[in-house]
Amino acid sequence: MDIFKTFIELLRQTGNVTKGQGDIDESSPRWLLKQEVPKVVKSINRQLREKSIKTKVGAFSVLKELVVVLPDCLADHFGSLVPGIEKALNDKSSTSNLKIEALVLTRLVMASHSPSVFHPYIKALSAPILSVIRDRYYKVTTEALRVCGELVRVLRPNLEKTVVDFEPYIGPIYNAILGRLANQDQDQWMNMPNLLEVIDFKDTFLDANHVQQSFPDYQSRNNMADGEPQKEKLIVETYIPADPGPYPQDKPKQNSVRFTPTQEMYEDASQVAVDAVGSIRTVASFCAEKIVVAAYRDKCEALRKQGIRNGVIGGLGYGFSFLMLFFTYGLCFYVGAQFVRQGKTTFPDVFKVFFALVLAAIGVSQASALASDATKARDSAISIFSVLDRESKIDSSSGDGMTLEDVSGKIDFRNVSFKYPLCLDVQIFSDFTLRIPSGKTVALVRESGSGKSTIIALLERLYDPDSGRISQDGVECTQMTNLTCSYWVQCPSGSSYGLTETCAGAAFTEWDDTSVGRVGPPLPCCYVKSADIPPIAASMADVSQTTAASLAP
Known part of the structure; x- marks a missing residue:
């Protein structure tokens, strides 16, 4: 695999250096590369006979890059590659990744070579290509459909002149595509690049009768008008949580605390695991389990080194603090002993001063540790009092209006x-x-x-x-x-009263509102007066005496 990666990188560098150059002369890198194509193809054919799936995938990747750099280099060697492509598409042991690589190579060669190169191999290639259209993995199906588009161009390259008998292949192509469209339970992917929406058959059919004869079970109609051009508008915005409602307790909890560098490293490592688990099918399809595990270990390696560094620094700091503490104790007792020897103080007074200094130092250190909490408490108090002191714009007790x-x-x-x-x-x-x-x-x-x-x-x-x-x-x-x-x-908001009351009773509930000077008419839900719900409820003979809870699913 390392050899494949190295050779692919060399091909890419060759393509970058020779980009835009015209004719190939004997001194150009592409001419020298073209002389090595027979050896490369021979070596690739040996690798395609290996049992390792990864080896075959790497071999197809090398051929893809070779076709990109030299578009017409496989004209004399494509026949030797057909068995390997056919086996990659038909073999039951082939993975989705191997099928995709084989299909991409086939499409690139079809697009960059003359159609006459493929005419001897259409019968061998068409069956495997059409069979993988029914694959359950959407990426394999998408690439197979793109290859079908190129296959149509190969079948009918010239509209005036028929080079190959294409009619035997029209029915199988349509049956494969229409059969795939009928399987709606298959995986769907709407963001693949260059989605193939229409297969252009290049006027393959002679006339309308020919179309109807080819598909007797379908109705056909001619559409000669082009669609109206449409402008697409792209809106890019940041993620906004959904509105939970008017209640403060439902307000989304958004994290506004800045992460420390260590926390950000933990977040990066956990994100790799979350992405891998969330896209486990994609990871398994590309055989990338070891790559994901290696990426997670790389992220954790930085955390491990950071933890060791923090532990060493913390341990040294902790030991140094005790060193200074006992050094201070020794200094205090040494000075006190000198004062006692000189008769300037007594032994009990030395201990009184010592404990006074120690307790004062402990109090100061604890107070400094609470400084950050005091700042948080002050900010919280400011926020709370700003809410309490805020005056509402709507006075619910006012009768004005x-x-x-x-x-x-x-x-x-x-x-x-x-x-x-x-x-x-x-x-x-x-x-x-x-x-x-x-x-x-x-x-x-x-x-x-x-x-x-x-x-x-x-x-x-x-x-x-x-x-x-x-x-x-x-x-x-x-x-x-x-x-x-x-x-x-009035909005009951799904109250228990509405669930235990009958439908007719809920529709004719009286609302006693003495604050406006009267007992209101029946108001069951929102806009009863406008919706005329009481007559509707009264007309339901069987449902009017049924509770709402019994109607719930």
Whole structure:
């Protein structure tokens, strides 16, 4: 394998050096390389007879690079390579990686050589190529379809003149492709480069009758018009967590703490393992288990060295600290002994001073260790008091505003933009517009966190939009009292009451709201007045006396 890698690198360097050169003369690197092609092909054929899959993959990789550097170099030697390609595609022991390499080589040779080179080998190559279209691995199938496109060009290179009898191959090609399209349970991959969407048969059929005769089980129609050109817009944005709803406890937990270099190294190592486990099929398909393990060990090796370094530094620092501690003790007792010998103090006073100094030093050291915690506590206190001291823009106890006596149910969201106050970096609505006419039932259906409950919260005026206008019956919500907004819009939010109550009882629930001076009419859910739900519920004879819980899946 190392020899293959070295030779591939040499071929790439040759291609880079000779890129853009015209004719090949006897002094050019490509001319010298062309003289060695027979020896290279002979050696490759020996390697293709080996039992090792990795050896065969490496041999095909060398041939690919050789064709890229010298596009027409295998014209006289392709026949000797056909048995190896055929075995790689037909052998049951062949891996997906080996099949892909063989198909890529075949496609490159077909694209860079004259079609006459393949005419003697079409019968031998077409069957293996069409058989791997039915392979269960999507990458093998994709490459086989691309080879089919080149195979059509080889079958019919000249539209005016027929070089080879192509009709026996039309049916098998179509059957293989259509059979693959019928297997919808197969793996699908939408991001492969140069996806082959259409097979161009180069006017292979003589006329429309010929098409119908070739495929009697299918209907055919002629499409002569070209499609309209379409502009594609690419939007690149950072990942934004889904909106969990208006409740603070549901706010996504985002890590804003900077990682230390060691933590980043742990993250890099764990990411290799996570990627390998998440893409285990891809790793196994490319026989890259040892490569992934080696990459993980390389990441862990840096961590191991960092751990040893930290341990040595920590151990030396810990030992040095004790050295200085006992050195200080010895110095204190030495000075105290000198004072006692000179009669300047007594032995008990020496110990009093010693313990006073020791306890003071311990207190200072512990206080310095808490300095970082004091900073965190101060920042937390500032954040808490800023929340407590913040004045709400919506006064729920205020009675100022309009009171709607009768509501028809017309809802209008116009160019609404909104972000939750506790999550300002997540845009919930951006220029959102929604109009619900009176008497119309509208269902908001989307995945959790898409902003359905946010619409109800804005209608109840739990929040005000950052920009835009929200109105009910032509009256802006900010001009109505908060009690009016919450009265006409009720959302049970899946409460247990709604599950134990019958459907008819839930539809005719009375809402007692003495704060607005009356007992309201039946309001079962959102916009009962506009949806006319009570007559609908009353008309359901069998369901009206059934609990909602019994209807749940």
